Amino acid sequence: MLYYAEPVSRLIEELSKLPGVGPKTAQRLAFHLLNVPRTEAVALARSIVEAHDKTLYCSVCTNLTDSDPCRVCGDTNRDRSVICVVEEPRDVVAVEKTREYRGLYHVLHGALSPIEGVGPEQLKISQLMTRLGDPELREIIVATNPTVEGEATAAYLARLIKPMGIKVSRIAHGLPVGGDLEYADQVTLLRAIDGRREL
Incomplete structure (x- = not known):
């Protein structure tokens, strides 16, 4: 059974394909997008298409970039x-x-x-x-x-x-700044001890 107008259902379906976005979140996002001014919706759609069309892999480091080589690889x-x-x-x-x-x-x-x-x-x-x-x-x-x-x-x-x-x-692994020892798992705590350094 179709609960929403066809374009709204399609929008919800497409949004639910995004990572971490379930059906309820997709529905909330769709209704939010329907309530923003048209200019904002168009700007979002254009930015998605532009990012898709103009983003490429750096031929050196394979990072995403809009110029080849990327800014990091090109920085002398x-x-x-x-x-x-x-x-x-x-x-x-x-x-x-x-x-x-x-x-x-x-x-x-x-x-x-x-x-x-x-x-x-x-x-x-x-x-x-x-x-x-x-x-x-x-x-x-x-x-x-x-x-x-x-x-x-x-x-x-x-x-x-x-x-x-x-x-x-x-790279070293261990406890995050502000973390408590009592909440650290055994592997993290072991790595923190193994990766210790002299003060």
Whole structure:
């Protein structure tokens, strides 16, 4: 049974395809969009189409960009001796927000997950391996997520890269600032102890 007008039902259906958006949230979003001025709805639709049409992968680091190479790869002031390997483009943003890291990046677009059928061929690992021939390169920082898939990806990359004589390091894992020890899981607490540093 059709409860809404056809265009509204279609809008709800399309919104519910977004990650983390269930039927109720899609319905709320649809009704919100129907109540905003038409100019706002058109601006949203145009920005979605423009982002889809004008966004591409950087030919160097495979990050999302609107120019090739991306701004980071094209910045001559970046430290070209180190590459930080991350899972997703949003991870680049997270590292950049620290304003401390000045090296380059490589985006894998996922992590190894045999259960989900994601192997090395589905990730941007071959593009990373091509970059390892740069004589300036001294270190690869593996900044994959602290999940089973992220750890498997980090171990796989280390096995590939270490024989080439390039230093491979892993970002530290531990307690977040403001966190309480009593609420930390055992693995996080163990990593925090293992990754301790002298004061």
